[in-house]
Amino acid sequence: MFGAGRCARVIGPGLTGLAAGYGADLLFADPRHGHPVAVFGRAAAALEQHSYADGRAAGAWHTAALVGAVAVAGAAAERLARRAGPWGVAATLAASTFVALGGTTLVRTGDRMAAHLAAGDLAAARALLPSLCGRDPHSLDADGLARAALESVAENTSDAAVAPLLWAALGGVPGVLAYRAVNTLDAMIGHRSPRYRRFGWAAARLDDLANYLPARVTAALAALCAPLVGGSPREALRAWRRDAARHPSPNAGVAEAAFAGALGVRLGGPTRYAYRLEIRPTLGDGPAPSVADLRRATRLSRAVQAAATVTAALLTASLRCRGR
Template sequence: MFAAAGRAAGIAAGVLADAVFGDPRRGHPVALFGSGAAALEHRLYRDDRTAGVRHTAALLSSVALLGAVAEWAGRRRGPLAEAACVATATFVALGGTSLCRTGGQMVGLLEAGDVEGARRLLPSLCGRDPSVLDEAGLTRAALESIAENTSDAHVGPLVWAALGGVPAVLVYRAANTLDAMIGNRSPRYLRFGWAAARFDDVVNLPAARLTGLLTLVCAPAVGGSPGAAARAWRRDARKHPSPNAGVAEATFAGALGVRLGGPTQYAHELEIRPTLGDGRTPAVGDLARAVRLSRAVQVAAAAVAVSAACRTGRPASPRR
């Protein structure tokens, strides 16, 4: 009982810390992991899947071991230390507050007509080539990123913190970071990044579906339709090349009454994405609504995670 409550309290404290502070600008552990992953890649890179499997397994198993040791050490020091360990790991893994802050900055730039400023900001949200995007393209790219990263940067960490504690949430965040680094379809990473991309797909399956459900629930908060979100999910999500991003983007499109998808230019290729939703082309006002919808989903996900942690946390050991 006490251990489960400690995990729940730790998750709640981590969410509160993220809401207050957002991502640290310097010395973020995720950035340190990225630097280590890049250094290991320099040593292990080969243009084949086997090398990519070794690279991914080495990094994620190291993070899992670090998380397990940290949780064990916190547990030995008592419930407060264990809760603090969960809180720290959850805070490190969450990125929802920074996501919405960046989305709000994008709204402000586009409302002011500062297309060049919006182009400079877009890489903070996604990996598309901003130089080829006009206001409409920037709006669509930012909205799709807000939808996808509501799942990846917020709901996903909370799901794994609730289910598996410190090791699980740290491995999830490391997998998500590694996928962003090498999980793309560029010539360099098509084979080497295969394992990272597939592992990220697997660990994001529950988070994406929870994001879809919570988007349905929260749609009325931004004047949206749960029914339209459900129809877009059922009809369009499976068309997306990602089994998880498709759920988040389709439900956001339906909830907001907009149409997403279409030509999507990355540095390494042009993708023709399927159409998600059957509404209008998104405007800047719709992007502002997407940011509010993301915040609502984040709050709902935190409530679900804390409730789940109370039921799934490690039972307390009986005292002798």
């Protein structure tokens, strides 16, 4: 066990790195040009030209090669940072966390969608929807766009904010960068289109595993923060317990059900993608979400992200003081 003084020296860089990464995301959001995640995406697409085959083994190799390379690069960066002292570690963790986070861009996009819908500008709302999710926007009316945006805000509060913060706490620089690589690959190839049904299987299952704990932390924090948007913690927990398991995703359903309960709305129903139509189960009780509910959802997302930062900081302090 560490003494109090040594414990403070060990946890200080971790806490500073997490807080600085979260603060940078609040201030700057995602860079519009030269984002490292976009660079990774281009590299993954280039590798796919050589690695693609219509089978799970090829997809597993593709996923392992890319995620492994990012994890090794992150571990090397962390080792180099240690040579610069504790604050070198803090700076490297802050930069990595900032790169992995996308929570501020998420809520800003949700707010822009709400503004377009409130103004009755469906063309602008449909043009914006691909920034939030992969659904076919042309088949959606105003109500459908509001529901799609709210479901995306709920799911991506976990994927783009809570999960990176938890993986930064649990795995440091290599952990948070590897998580972002996994989540990016899932978005690229982890869907059930004819091309990726088998090739993307490994990426999708790895993303399910990486997001299992973060999705449940997101749901718990959504319940905790529900009163801040006029919602009910009890209803959030009730919807989570009752409805989440019916969703086809083991993680998205958890976050979406908790948000639905917290906001007092009903999510789910027919969901059209470019390559298929899904009939999703109903999540939560109450009316279909309105523009006002979408705005409440973005406020809830901001609150959950702040609470997740505190949770990750406490986790960092606990793990590092125990000598991990």
